[in-house]
Amino acid sequence: MSGPPPEVYQYQPGDPRLPPRDQGSRILAPLRVEGVRGVAIALVSTVVFFTVAIVAVLNSSGWPLIKASFFDGVVFADAFPKILEKFRRNVFMFVTAEILVLVVAMAIAVLRSLTGPVFFPLRLLAAAYTDLFRGAPTILIIALLGFGAPALAIRGLPDSDVFWAVIALTLVYSAYVAEVYRAGIQSVHPSQVASARSLGLSRGKTLRFVVLPQAVRRVIPPLLNDFIGLQKDTALVAFLGYVEALRQAAIIQSATFDFTPFVALALIYVVITIPQARFVDWLIARDLRRRQTAAGV
C-alpha cells in the first residue's frame, strides 16, 4: 500500500487554504463584514469616544499647566527647527550603522549556520558575540566605547564621538539582526538546499543563490523592527555629550524650563518611521505580485 498522499502545498487562485490577502488596514477589516450599518455604528461610537476623552482632558484641573509645559506653541516653533537641524546627525549615525549592520549581521548569521565539526570555533565565536552584545545594555556599550576607546589612543582610529557611537550601535544591532537573518536562513526548507546541491552547486553558491535570497525576503518586516529600534537608540549617544537631537532638545528644555522640545523630537521620530513601514509593505506586496501574477504580461 502506498502511504497517505504527500502534503504538497500549491497555491491555486481561490484556494481556501490561503486567505485572501488583506491589502487594507486590519482596523477597518470588520467594517467590511458588517456593512453600512456597521460603518454607521463605528462612526458614532468613535465620535462619542473621542469627544468624551478630549473634553475630559481639556477640562481637567491640571490641563493648563500640562499645555504650557508640553504643548507650548511658541517654544515648539522655536525649538523644532533647531532639533530638526541636529536630527541630521542622528540620521547620519543610523544610516551608517544600518548599512554596516546589514553586512556584519549577515556574516555572523552565515558563520552560525555553518555545519560540520570543522567550523565549531567559528560557530562558537558567533554565538558568544550574539550573547554578549544582545545581553549588554546598549547605553553601556556606547559609554564603554565612547569614553573608553578614544582613551586607548590607537593610532589611525578617530576619537570622535560619532565614530565610536556608530561602532557601538553596529555591534549591538548586528547581534539582533544576525538572529533575525538566522531565523530566515533556517526557515528555508532543506529540500531547497537538496535541490540546489543536486545540480552540483557548491555550499557557498547554494547559500548565495538559493538560501539567502529567500531568507532575506522573509525577514524584511522584523528587520525593519530592529532598524527602528536602532534609529531610536541614536538618542543614547547624547550620553556621550555629543549634541545630537535629544541633547539639543535637552539644552532648550533647560533654558526654557519647558518640555515641548521633547514632544517635538518624539514627533520627528514617529514621523520618520511611517514612510519606512509603508516602504516595507510595498516591498512585500511587490514580491507577492511578482511571484503570483503572470510575468512579462
Add this chain to the structure above:
Amino acid sequence: MSGPAADGRALVLEDVHKSFGKLEVLRGIDLELGEHEVVCVIGASGSGKSTLLRCVNLLEPIDRGRIVVEGEEITARGVDVNRIRRRIGIVFQAFNLFPHMSVIRNVTLGPTEALGMSRSEAGAVGDELLGRFGLFDKRNEYPDRLSGGQQQRVAIVRALAMKPDILLLDEVTSALDPELVAEVLNVIRELAMGGMTMVLATHEMGFARDIANRICFLDAGVILEQGPPEQIFTAPREERTRQFLQSIIEAGRM
C-alpha cells in the same frame, strides 16, 4: 561521457548500506544499470526507494558498499561531490523549484553556476528544452503561477539542462492531481525513447510496465526481486512481491 573503465554499465551499486540512527533503511543493495537502460524501483512506502536515489546522487552519504558511475567510484574518499552531482540529475516528488526565480532562471542556474556556462549559452539550452516540452511560453513565469504538472516538467527540464549521464526520478507524479499525471509521464516516456539512462522510483505500475526495461522490487531495504516487467507483474517469484502487487491492484492503481 564515458569514463576510463566504462564497460557499458552506467551505474553499479554494490552492497550499499544506509542507516538513519538505528533505523537501517538500505541493507545491502546490489544493482547494475546498462547505458540507456530504464529501471523502475517499486515497493511500499518506507522500503527505501527515495533513500536509494538520494544515495546515488550523494545527497545522503552511504555507510557501506560502493557506487560506481560510468566506471568511476563516486563513493570513494576525496571525490568532489559537486562534480559527480553535475553528471547525475534528480527530480523530486515535491518539485523543489526555486520560488524566487523565474522558470528560465530555475533552468539556467545549474548550467551557469555549476558548469560555468555563459548566461546566453545557458539561456539557449534552457529555451530549447522548455520549447521541446511545451513550456516556452512559461519561461518568465514564477513557479507559484504554474500547475503541479507544469512545475514538475520544469523540474525535469532543470535537471536535463545539466546534460546528465543518468536521471533519477523520485516518485515524480505522486504529488500531482490525477489529471496532471499524464503530461509528466509523457515527458518521461519521451526521455526513455531518446535513450536517457534512468532510475525511477514510482507507484505508477502501468507506466512502469510500459517503459521499464527492468523492474526492481525493493522490500525492507533489499532488492528482493528483479526482472523484466512481464515477469515481475505476471509471474513474480517471491511471495512478498505478490502481496505488494495484490495490494496495488486492490487500491485500484493498476
